[in-house]
Amino acid sequence: MKHQGKTVIVTGAAQGLGLACAERFHAEGANVLLVDVLAQKVEDHAKRLGERASWWAGDLATISKPMATELVDKAVADFGGLDILVNNAGIIHQAEFVDFPEEIFDRIQRINLKAPFLIGQAAAKVMIAQGRGGSIINMSSINAILAIPNSVAYAVSKGGIKQLTAVMAVSLIRHGIRVNAIGPGTILTELAKTVMANETQRRAVLSRTPIGRCGEPSEVASVASFLASDDASYIVGQTIYPDGGRLILNYTVPVDD
Numbered sequence: 001m002k003h004q005g006k007t008v009i010v011t012g013a014a015q016g017l018g019l020a021c022a023e024r025f026h027a028e029g030a031n032v033l034l035v036d037v038l039a040q041k042v043e044d045h046a047k048r049l050g051e052r053a054s055w056w057a058g059d060l061a062t063i064s065k066p067m068a069t070e071l072v073d074k075a076v077a078d079f080g081g082l083d084i085l086v087n088n089a090g091i092i093h094q095a096e097f098v099d100f101p102e103e104i105f106d107r108i109q110r111i112n113l114k115a116p117f118l119i120g121q122a123a124a125k126v127m128i129a130q131g132r133g134g135s136i137i138n139m140s141s142i143n144a145i146l147a148i149p150n151s152v153a154y155a156v157s158k159g160g161i162k163q164l165t166a167v168m169a170v171s172l173i174r175h176g177i178r179v180n181a182i183g184p185g186t187i188l189t190e191l192a193k194t195v196m197a198n199e200t201q202r203r204a205v206l207s208r209t210p211i212g213r214c215g216e217p218s219e220v221a222s223v224a225s226f227l228a229s230d231d232a233s234y235i236v237g238q239t240i241y242p243d244g245g246r247l248i249l250n251y252t253v254p255v256d257d
C-alpha cells in the first residue's frame with residue numbers, strides 16, 4: 001500500500017490515463033478525487049471505486065482561480081488534506097498551421113496549460129500550509145520536445161508544461177513539494193484514436209516506436225505512482241518519458257504487416 005492514507009486529485013479522470021492513475025492510486029491505498037467535465041462518467045467511476053473516492057465535475061476550459069480553489073477544497077473537505085496532484089486533463093486538435101483556429105488554440109492552452117498552473121497554485125498553497133510536503137505531476141507529452149506540423153496548439157501547451165514543471169519544481173521544493181512531469185508516447189486512449197484514425201496513421205506511429213506497439217494507460221499510471229512515492233524522493237523537475245523508445249529514435253523502423 002504505497003500511498004496508504006494519502007489524498008490525490010486526478011484531473012481528466014473519467015477515462016484514459018487519468019482514470020488509470022486514479023485507479024492505481026486508489027488500489028495503493030489513497031483517497032482519490034476524480035475531476036472531469038464528463039460528469040456522469042466521473043461520478044460512476046468514483047462510485048464504482050467506492051470508499052476513499054469522490055468526484056468533482058466541471059469544465060477546465062473555464063478555469064479560474066476560484067474554480068481551482070473550489071476543486072482543491074473539495075479534496076480537503078472529503079479527505080482532510082491533499083498530498084498528490086496529477087494535472088492530467090488534456091485535449092488535442094489537428095489542423096494545418098496556417099488554418100489552425102484561434103479559438104481552439106486558446107481553448108487548448110486553457111485546458112492543457114492554464115488549468116495545471118491554477119490548480120497547481122491552489123494545491124501548492126494547501127500543501128505548504130499543511131507543512132508535510134507533497135507531489136505534483138503534470139501530464140506532458142513527447143510533443144513537449146517533438147514537433148508535429150498539424151498540432152501547433154498541443155505542442156505549444158506541452159512545451160509550456162515542461163517549463164511550468166521546471167519553475168514549479170524549483171519554487172516549491174523548499175517546501176518539500178516535488179514537481180515532475182510525465183511525457184508519454186502514444187498510449188491507447190480515446191485521445192490517441194484521434195491521431196491514429198486510420199491504418200496509414202497507425203503505421204506511421206509504429207514506424208517511430210522502437211518497442212513496436214502503443215502503450216497501455218497502466219504503463220503511465222505506474223510512472224505516476226512511482227513519481228509520487230518516496231522511491232522518487234530525489235527526482236525534482238524532471239519529465240519522465242514512457243514512450244517505447246520514441247524520443248531516442250533518429251530514424252524510422254520497419255513495421256510488420
Ligand SMILES: NC(=O)c1ccc[n+]([C@@H]2O[C@H](COP(=O)([O-])OP(=O)(O)OC[C@H]3O[C@@H](n4cnc5c(N)ncnc54)[C@H](O)[C@@H]3O)[C@@H](O)[C@H]2O)c1
Pocket residue numbers: 011012013014015016017018035036037038058059060061062088089090091111139140141142183184185186187188189190191192
Ligand atoms: N494518449 C496518449 O497517447 C497521450 C500521449 C501523450 C500525452 N497524453 C496526455 O495525457 C493526458 C490524458 O490523455 P488521454 O490520452 O487519457 O486522453 P482522453 O481523451 O482519453 O482523456 C482525457 C480526459 O480529460 C478530460 N477533459 C478534457 N477536456 C476537459 C475539460 N475541459 N475539463 C475537464 N476535463 C476535461 C476528458 O473528459 C477525458 O476524461 C492529456 O493531457 C494528454 O495530452 C496522452
